[in-house]
Amino acid sequence: MEMKGEYKIPASREKVWDALNDADVLRECIPGAKSLEKISDTEMKATVEAKVGPVKAAFTGQVTLSNINPPNGYTITGESKGGVAGFAKGGADVSLVEDGPDATVLTYVAKAQVGGKLAQIGGRLVDATAKQMADQFFTAFAEKLGGGSAPAAEPAPATAPATGDIGQEAVAADVEKDPEVTAEAIEERLEVAAGRGVLGGPYVWGLLALLAVIVLIYIFR
Template identity: 30%
Template sequence: MKIEGEFEVEAPRSEVWDRIRDPQVMGACIPGCEAVEQVDDMAYRANISVKVGPIKARFNLLVEVLEERPEHTILSRTSGEEGTRASVVTSDNVVRLCDTDSGGTRVDYAADVSVTGRLGKFGLGIFRKKADQLAAQFVENFRARLGVTA
């Protein structure tokens, strides 16, 4: 499933870049994120709880930064599973930053997500709706963390 979107924040690109590269900031913005642990400069682990339909799942994820082009592009891979391997998720992600005419930053994101197991049985429509809800909550949290609006 492909998830894509964009949003703007009234903050300079260098500040947005620094915040997006900070696992603690990102963890605080991701809905359902319970804990974040930095493994090294290019990887971190996160525990995320999510509810899709009637199913609650808690994922142990590894996020690996595969490539960076400061201060505009991050390529990463997210992989993980529920503790019981009831569901497995993998995602190849791209985040791009560019300046806006107003001096802010536009953030474009895309993820190619695969979910197997018990959550994989849900239809694409349910996943897309949930992904859109989570993305909207992340954007709201991220803007609040930066102390800015759209």
């Protein structure tokens, strides 16, 4: 699984760097984040909560920074665990480039491995939903730093549908077509698909929480 994106933030590079290292700012902007704890200068733990249908669950993840070059960027690696719902682990290279005195372009290239129930859902749906959650984060992040415009990003890479993924791929296609779709709307569409039996049952209940942690692993400290 691979993601990449480019976002323009209406703030100076130093301000963006400081905000990416501020646990309070990240907690306020990450969808579903309930806590962010700084363990050391290079490590952080997160708890993300999600409710899908009747089930509400919390998932934990931990990330580590390396190749730190303030305010230019860093490499981030991490792992999240969601019990029977599955796990995610991977890393990303993040860079910040000035775009004038009051704007910064943030780019990232990330790779991750998913397992458990999450791996059964289908790569295209995972990519599309994680991409939407990243967009939601950066929209909130940009507004918090500069009250500016929504981020621009490269589209999530497409993955060929697998056998049995028809329901998942239909939801993914809807997500890709509608840039304004919310996490709640995705939940509803997944529940409808699950009700038809095309998603295989209750393992979808932990999907969005795990995706939120994946986004955390990819981009944030």
